Amino acid sequence: MADQLRIGILGFGTVGSGVLRILKNHEPKLNQVTGTTLKVKKVLVRDLKKQRGSIADGVELTMDADEIINDPEIDIVVEVMGSIDQAKEYIKKALTAGKHVVTANKDLIALHGNELVALAKEYNCDLYYEASVAGGIPILRTIVDSLASDEIQKVFGIVNGTTNFILSQMTNEGKSYSEALKEAQELGFAESDPTNDVDGIDAARKMVILTRLAFGMNVELDQIETKGIRDLQQEDIKMAERLGYKIKLIGSAIQSESRISVDVGPILVPVNHPLASVQNENNAVFVVGAAVGETMYYGPGAGELPTANSVVSDVITVAKNIRLGTSGNVFGSYQHETNLAEDTKVFNKYYISIEMQDKTGQFLALTKLFSQFDIGFDQIIQQPLSSDMAKVVIVTHKITKAQQKELINAFKDTNEMNLLVCFKVMEGN
Structure with missing residues (x-):
């Protein structure tokens, strides 16, 4: 186990500066927890001339990501840029170079996570992304x-x-x-x-x-x-x-x-x-x-230090894995065949708001429309909008998603009733 692990950070915006701040301010505790010294060596920035205060003291700034990715002394790459395509390119290069990666990039992980996980496993590197969902919540x-x-x-x-x-x-x-x-x-x-x-x-x-x-x-x-x-x-x-x-x-x-x-x-x-x-x-x-x-x-769910804290927690995990000789980890190895539920098997109550003409027989027509799809009412509220228009709000009994979709399509075919919104209703505790 090296006495020091060196880190490169891709991005020096809100989260990137927060990561550097935590690594510096909490250094004594982090050293004890990981059994090594975590040292930020280089940070990728867009503008070398921008004033960043004392937080950047002792850290090399660069506008060339390859200076971080190809640096043999850097063990861990932290990606907090926020893009998709460019970040993906950098992370792939880092993993291929044998560097462990921590990212906060939810868009990248959602769209290309499987590809990056496979690459990390191929090169026996860690890939973690706790900060990609819900910021400071682990x-x-x-x-x-x-x-x-x-x-x-x-x-x-x-x-x-x-x-x-x-x-x-x-x-x-x-x-x-x-x-x-x-x-x-x-x-x-x-x-x-x-x-x-x-x-x-x-x-x-x-x-x-x-x-x-x-x-x-x-x-x-x-x-x-x-x-x-x-x-x-x-x-x-x-x-x-x-x-x-x-x-x-x-x-x-x-x-x-x-x-x-x-x-x-x-x-x-x-x-x-x-x-x-x-x-x-x-x-x-x-x-x-x-x-x-x-x-x-x-x-x-966001913010400089809460999100940065989740990033640094991943860095700590990577450092521990390196120390134990157990690198090559990713979030979750559990896999199951993807089976989507059919609309006829998904049940919910719905809040439905309707604008319609306020005239004799119209409410009966509305009731018939719902009964056509075997949809019952849990609550109904009617409010006048003008002399000849009314707003009707209905909370349905629990119905299938298939019934809900049929009802929405039926509203498209009627001229005297206008569907305003249809929201799910969560059941109480």
């Missing part, structure tokens, strides 16, 4: 280590801090979607182009990773039914509260009879459920196992 290591002996049945929760911040502002402050989004952007929680967050793409990519580790199944992004929050109105927030719910963007992976159903979208969460109280940019993930039952993991 959810991946919990699934693959602490819950390794259990049969996981469900993984679901709030895995995108940007949308949770927006929904918190809409719920708690009565702001519109556009007002809440603007504030999220001003505070740095949302990008200038928020598409990946508000359309549910970011959450879906995280569910790809969680599904892979929890169930051993490789689900493609286009196999995950994904809805965002762009169409959410303040009226839906208030109506949900009236019915005893709060609306959250939830990623969900559920296994039943060795088949899984994975989706992302706004869900009505009962106000007494712990997820309903998760506010602002925080994340929370529930894991339900056959043995352990229901467990919840809560904390900051």
Whole structure:
């Protein structure tokens, strides 16, 4: 075991600077935990002239990634750039060069994780990515280590801090979607182009990773039914509260009879459920196992130091593996044939909002439309919109996804009823 392990960091943005800060500030503890000295030798930057303060003292800065990847003294490469194609190229080069890799890149791992895992195994290198899901929450290591002996049945929760911040502002402050989004952007929680967050793409990519580790199944992004929050109105927030719910963007992976159903979208969460109280940019993930039952993991889903802490925890694991001579590890070796649940086997209650003409016989027509697909009502609320229009909100009994899809298609064929939204409803504890 070397007295010192040298690290190269690809990227010196928010997370990269946080990684360097933790490695320097917590050095005495890290040395004891790993049995060696962890030393950052080089950092890839975009601008050598930019002032970075004392945090960069003693560290070589470079604009050439090959200076890190091809440096024979560097043992571990930390990738915190945030791109996909370029980061993939660098990580492949690093693994091929025999260097262990730690990354926080959820997009890369979701899209190309299997390829990189295979390459890491081929070259007997470690590849870890705890920070790719839920920032500072150690959810991946919990699934693959602490819950390794259990049969996981469900993984679901709030895995995108940007949308949770927006929904918190809409719920708690009565702001519109556009007002809440603007504030999220001003505070740095949302990008200038928020598409990946508000359309549910970011959450879906995280569910790809969680599904892979929890169930051993490789689900493609286009196999995950994904809805965002762009169409959410303040009226839906208030109506949900009236019915005893709060609306959250939830990623969900559920296994039943060795088949899984994975989706992302706004869900009505009962106000007494712990997820309903998760506010602002925080994340929370529930894991339900056959043995352990229901467990919840809560904390900051992003941010410089929380995310960097997860990165450094992976670095510690790599250092320990090197010390023990057990390198060549990746997150989760459990694999299972990917079996997606049929729509007729997936059951949920649904919140459905409809705009329709307020005239005699129209409600009867609505009832007949639902009964056509054997869908019953759990709750119904009707509100006048104008002299001749009404809004009807229905919470259904539990129905299959197949029934829900048939109903949505039927609304497309009617001129007098306009389907506004259709959200899943989570059952209470």
